[in-house]
Ligand SMILES: Nc1ncnc2c1ncn2[C@@H]1O[C@H](COP(=O)(O)OP(=O)(O)OP(=O)(O)O)[C@@H](O)[C@H]1O
């Protein structure tokens with residue numbers, strides 16, 4: 426088993442500038458705020474780290490380039506430059522989606538405070554562990570596994586958000602047996618534009634105990650804007666302890682955002698030859714967006730294909746295995762949430778994974 430057990434790498438503020446003097450100044454302020462930073466000379470270099478970064482500073486020299494690159498809107502983005510370079514700067518800030526214009530030197534103390542907030546030891550709550558789940562083929566068991574992880578985390582008293590990113594999935598609330606629960610579903614939130622208020626979001630969603638769910642419904646099929654996903658995952662990372670996103674195999678922009686935001690992604694693959702072949706295609710599309718991707722192999726294995734062979738064929742670490750669980754299937758049909766009783770192969774695997782991801786003990790059977 427080669428799943429990473431150390432905490433995921435810390436996400437650092439991102440500076441987008443090719444202006445050497447401005448860079449020196451910002452590095453000095455970041456050091457004063459006690460944090461390291463990531464550097465990108467232009468939007469192309471910034472793209473992969475754009476959404477996951479806890480803070481993005483766009484140098485005045487790259488504002489137009491960022492605008493042309495059509496990077497998605499994201500919260501906590503600041504346009505920065507010296508007096509005379511960006512005054513007043515609001516018009517371009519608005520266009521690139523920056524919430525603030527920081528004019529140096531006046532804004533130095535304010536910027537140091539922003540950097541301090543990103544420091545690992547800052548007195549902020551640490552962002553929620555974020556997990557993405559996707560299936561190697563249709564019906565692989567990904568949504569059930571995502572539900573099991575979320576239920577298990579909530580049983581461990583982690584404030585958990587489960588996000589349904591699959592518009593064609595029929596609604597993840599159904600996997601939990603929550604379809605009758607009141608609360609907002611995605612269609613009411615698809616115009617979220619980067620200003621989702623975490624506590625308000627949580628209050629508006631269907632919930633039970635420590636678990637809240639943002640699900641699709643059974644209404645008209647809608648596209649999920651990437652900004653809505655970015656804002657939701659960001660709200661989850663700030664306002665919850667554990668976030669699970671059920672990602673479709675056909676990656677749309679919102680799915681890519683979710684993968685990029687996740688500390689860990691899991692690919693669920695049935696132990697069958699054709700499933701492994703299909704999963705290879707999913708890996709090719711998804712892996713470039715994942716900080717860490719592990720495979721969960723689900724039995725039965727009609728051809729006796731071993732889990733390690735599936736993982737080796739996909740070139741991924743084996744994160745876990747699931748034995749066949751007919752009782753789970755029956756429970757799902759009755760509207761019982763997966764892993765709710767804390768017993769069985771799915772609950773056991775989810776307990777181990779949530780424990781590894783959070784470093785917290787997770788209780789067993791009820
Ligand atoms: N751990 C499991 N044990 C037994 N059966 C399972 C398990 N997980 C899933 N199933 C069965 O497989 C079916 C499909 O599962 P699920 O909806 O989670 O797959 P998926 O990968 O999300 O599929 P889709 O391609 O539709 O997104 C379930 O309805 C259930 O019958």
Ligand SMILES: [Mg+2]
Pocket residue numbers: 560567568569591594671
């Ligand atoms: Mg699914």
